[in-house]
Amino acid sequence: MFRTRKLRQGNYCPCRGYYxxxxxxxxxxxxxxxxxxxxxxxxxxxELDLNDxxxxxxxxxxxxxxxxxxxxxxxxxxxxxxFVKAGDGGNGCVSxxxxxxxxxxxxxxxxxxxxxxxxxxxxxxxxxLIDFRFRSHFKxxxxxxxxxxxxxxxxxxxxxxxxxxxxxIKNSETGEVLADIAVDGESxxxxxxxAGGMGNPHFASGTNxxxxxxxxGELGEEFWLKIELKLIADVGLVGLPNAGKSTLLSVLSAAxxxxxxxxxxxxxxxxxxxxxxxxxxxxxxxxxxxxEGAHDGIGLGHKFLRHIERTSMLLHVIDAADENVxxxxxxxxxxxxxxxxxxADRVQILVLNKQDLMDEAxxxxxxxxxxxxxxxxxxxxxxxxxxIESLKKTVVETLEQVNxxxx
Numbered sequence: 001m002f003r004t005r006k007l008r009q010g011n012y013c014p015c016r017g018y019y020x021x022x023x024x025x026x027x028x029x030x031x032x033x034x035x036x037x038x039x040x041x042x043x044x045x046x047e048l049d050l051n052d053x054x055x056x057x058x059x060x061x062x063x064x065x066x067x068x069x070x071x072x073x074x075x076x077x078x079x080x081x082x083f084v085k086a087g088d089g090g091n092g093c094v095s096x097x098x099x100x101x102x103x104x105x106x107x108x109x110x111x112x113x114x115x116x117x118x119x120x121x122x123x124x125x126x127x128x129l130i131d132f133r134f135r136s137h138f139k140x141x142x143x144x145x146x147x148x149x150x151x152x153x154x155x156x157x158x159x160x161x162x163x164x165x166x167x168x169i170k171n172s173e174t175g176e177v178l179a180d181i182a183v184d185g186e187s188x189x190x191x192x193x194x195a196g197g198m199g200n201p202h203f204a205s206g207t208n209x210x211x212x213x214x215x216x217g218e219l220g221e222e223f224w225l226k227i228e229l230k231l232i233a234d235v236g237l238v239g240l241p242n243a244g245k246s247t248l249l250s251v252l253s254a255a256x257x258x259x260x261x262x263x264x265x266x267x268x269x270x271x272x273x274x275x276x277x278x279x280x281x282x283x284x285x286x287x288x289x290x291x292e293g294a295h296d297g298i299g300l301g302h303k304f305l306r307h308i309e310r311t312s313m314l315l316h317v318i319d320a321a322d323e324n325v326x327x328x329x330x331x332x333x334x335x336x337x338x339x340x341x342x343x344a345d346r347v348q349i350l351v352l353n354k355q356d357l358m359d360e361a362x363x364x365x366x367x368x369x370x371x372x373x374x375x376x377x378x379x380x381x382x383x384x385x386x387x388i389e390s391l392k393k394t395v396v397e398t399l400e401q402v403n404x405x406x407x
Contacts, residue, residue, distance in 0.1 A: 077128050077129045077130050077132070077133060077229075078128070078129060078228065078229040078231075078269070078304070078306075078307070079129065079226070079227065079228045079229065080129045080132035080133070080136070080226070080227050081132075081136065081172055081224060081225070081226050081227075082132055082135075082136045082137070082138060082224070082225055082227065083136060083137045083138070083222070083223075083224050083225070084118040084138050084139075084159075084161075084190060084191045084221075084222065084223065084225060085118070085137075085138070085139040085140070085191065085220060085221075085222040086115055086116065086117050086118050086140050086159075086191040086192055086193040086194065086220030086221045086222065087114075087115030087116040087117075087139070087140040087141050087142040087143060087156035087157075087193045087194065087220045088115045088142045088143065088193075088194045088217050088218070088219050088220050089112050089113070089114055089115045089142070089143045089193065089194035089195045089196040089197060089216075089217025089218045089219075089220075090111075090112025090113040090114075090115075090142065090143035090144045090145040090146060090153035090156075090196045090197065090217045091112045091145045091146065091196075091197045091214065091215075091216045091217050092109060092110070092111055092112050092145075092146050092196070092197035092198045092199040092200070092202075092214035092215050092216070092217075093109035093110050093111075093112075093145065093146035093147055093148060093151075093199045093200070093214055094107075094109050094199070094200045094211075094212055094213065094214045095107065095108050095109040095110075095147070095148030095149070095199070095200065096108060096109075096148075096210065097149075104209075104210075106201075106204065106209065106210075107199070107200040107201045107203075107204050107210065107211055108148060108149055108150045108199075108201065109146055109147075109148060109150075109199030109200040109201060109214055110146030110147050110148070110149075110150050110151040110152040110153065110199050111146045111152045111153065111196050111197065111198055111199050111202075112143050112144070112145050112146045112152075112153045112196035112197040112198075112199075112216075112217045113143030113144045113145075113146075113152065113153030113154045113155040113156060113196050113217075114143050114155040114156065114193055114194070114195060114196050115140065115141070115142050115143045115155075115156045115193030115194040115195075115196075115217065115218075115220045116140030116141045116142070116143075116155070116156030116157045116158045116159060116193050116220075117140055117158050117159075117189045117191060117192050117193040117220075118138055118139075118140050118158070118159045118161065118189070118190050118191035119158050119159070119160045119161070119187050119188070119189055119190065120160075120161050120163055120167075120169060120179060120181065120187065120188055120190050121160055121161065121162055121163070121185070121186070121187040122162075122163055122164070122165045122166075122167065122181040122182075122183060122184055122185065122186045122187070123162045123163070123164070123165065123184060123185070124164075124165055124184045125162075126162060126163065126164040127164050127271075128164065128229070129163070129164070129167075129227060129229055132227065138159050138161055139159060140156055140157065140158055140159040140191070140193055140220065141156035141157040141158075141159075142156050142217075142220070143155055143156045143193070143194070143196050143217055144156075145217075146196070146197070146199045146214075150199075150201075152196075152199075153196060155193075155196075156193060158193075160187075161190075163181065163227060163229075164229055165181065165182060165183065165184050165232055166181070166182055166229055166230045166231055166232045166310065167179075167180075167181050167227055167228070167229050167230075168180050168181075168227070168228045168229075168230060169181070169188075169190060169225055169226075169227055170225065170226045170227075170228070171223065171224075171225065171226075172223070172224035172225055172226045173223070173224065178190060178225070182232065182310070190225065191220065191221040191222065191223070192220070192221050193220045193221075194217050194218035194219050194220040194221075195217065195218045196217050197214060197215040197216045197217040197218075198214060198215045199214050200212065200213060200214050228306060229307075230306045230307055230309055230310055231269055231271065231285050231307040231310070232283065232310055233271065233283040233284060233285035233307070233308070233310065233311050234282035234283050234284070234311060234312050234313070234399055235274070235282055235283070235284045235285070235311055235312070235313055235314070235315055235395060235399065236284075236285050236287065236307070236308030236311035236313075236314045236315070237249060237284060237285065237286040237287065237314075237315050237317060238287065238290060238308065238314055238315070238316055238317070238332055238336070239289060239290070239316060239317035239318060239319075239332060240289050240290060240291065240318075240319070240328050240331065240332065241264050241265075241288075241289030241290075241291065242265075242289065242319065243289065243317045243318060243319045243328075243353060244317060244319065244353040244354060244382045245266065245286050245289070245317045246258065246259050246265060246266050246270065246286060247259055247353075247382035247383065248286075248315070248317060248351065248353065248380070248382045249270060249272045249284060249286045250272075250382075251382055251385060251388050252272060252274050252284060252388070252391070252392060252395075253272025253273050253274050253275075253284055254272065254273065255270060255271065255272030255273075255284075255286075257270040257272075257286065264288065264289060266286060266287070266288045266289065267288060268288070268304070269285055269286065269287050269288070269304050269307050270285070270286040271283060271284070271285055271286075272284045272286070274392060274395065274396065276392045276393065276395075276396045279396040279397075279400065280396075280400070282395070282396060282399055284315075285307055285308060285311065287304040287305065287307055287308060288304055290305075290331075290332055290335050291331075292331045292334075292335070305339050305340075305343075308343065309340065309342075309343070311346070312346075312347070312399055312402045312403060313346060313347040313348065313349065313395075313398060313399055313402055314336075314343070314346055314347070314348045314349070315348075315349050315351050315395070316329070316332060316333075316348055316349070316350050316351065317351045317353050318332075318350065318351065318352055318353065319353060319354055320352040320353060320354050320355055320357070320358050320363060320366060320379065321354045321357040321358055325352075325366060326369070329350070329370070347398060347402050348375070348376070349376050349377075349378060349391075349394060349395065349398065350370055350375040350376060350377045350378070351378055351379075351380060351391065352366060352367065352370075352377060352378070352379045352380070353380055353381065353382055354381060354382070354383075355379045355380060355381045355386060355387065356381040356383060356384045356386065363379055367379060376394075376398075378390060378391050378394060
């Protein structure tokens with residue numbers, strides 16, 4: 001399919017780096033960091049065909065021989081731990097007015113400046129916590145000390161940390177939720193800077209006209225924090241592995257997730273936007289397949305269940321051609337209940353996928369069975385497209401009803 005030979009070290013890459021080596025594995029070429037011309041150089045060097053579905057993982061060597069981690073293929077990161085330290089306040093000053101023909105001019109020491117605070121700000125321009133992999137310490141500037149001649153110290157500059165919308169900030173030691181930021185532009189002071197110290201004029205009195213005392217600035221707050229990202233989506237796709245969730249996402253939206261015939265194809269959450277006629281566009285989140293015991297940490301889904309906590313409704317996708325359809329339905333319903341009771345009570349549409357593999361009589365019987373359980377059932381085929389238009393209409397109409405009730 002392709003012939004392998006080592007790349008010549010030092011080949012120039014227009015993205016201001018040098019790729020040192022390439023490693024081939026049978027995954028997906030589209031996972032490569034986009035926009036880098038080194039990808040095409042490597043493909044050309046190995047005479048690869050893009051349709052061969054190969055992933056090239058490459059490294060950059062900057063001037064001086066240091067590896068540039070930004071050149072590596074990055075995974076989706078939805079949690080991180082980091083340290084914040086607000087600036088200490090500047091110290092007050094002990095000083096006295098000195099001027100010719102002005103005896104006993106009195107105290108004129110300036111106050112210290114306030115320490116900078118650490119502020120967390122939400123922005124829609126980010127969708128992952130990848131930046132926290134390369135920087136885990138954030139410190140604000142300390143306040144400047146006061147000086148003589150009543151010169152007060154300048155306040156320290158704040159340290160602003162941009163995070164994706166939907167981030168939850170917790171105290172790493174106690175687990176206490178400090179902030180839940182769900183609006184673009186929303187900001188919160190997570191670590192307050194210390195107050196500046198007072199100069200000696202504050203201590204002057206009728207009995208003490210020459211105070212020789214000033215106070216030091218207060219220490220800024222500091223602690224370790226944990227940040228978790230909960231994706232902001234309107235609809236959540238849940239189901240067992242290989243139920244066809246990624247295929248559904250690809251036909252409901254313009255998303256292009258990885259699709260294959262084996263379980264756990266989706267290893268990280270995928271987002272897509274559903275646009276249907278004159279209805280407001282909605283965001284669909286596809287999380288990795290759940291397995292029995294996911295709420296206890298089994299499989300992959302437990303790690304990403306938080307991403308459907310903010311959804312307004314769920315699409316429960318089931319493989320209709322599976323022999324244990326009813327058991328599969330109970331497994332997912334139980335996992336949602338065990339993880340969070342609110343998810344079990346959320347508006348849900350049951351999607352019987354792969355109807356093209358079923359007899360019409362068996363499919364009708366299965367549909368009647370779930371309808372008797374009080375489920376809103378829709379039968380579709382992600383491969384042939386049968387029932388997709390009906391599903392789109394049902395999703396946007398149901399979502400509109402849910403949002404109108406909450407408003």
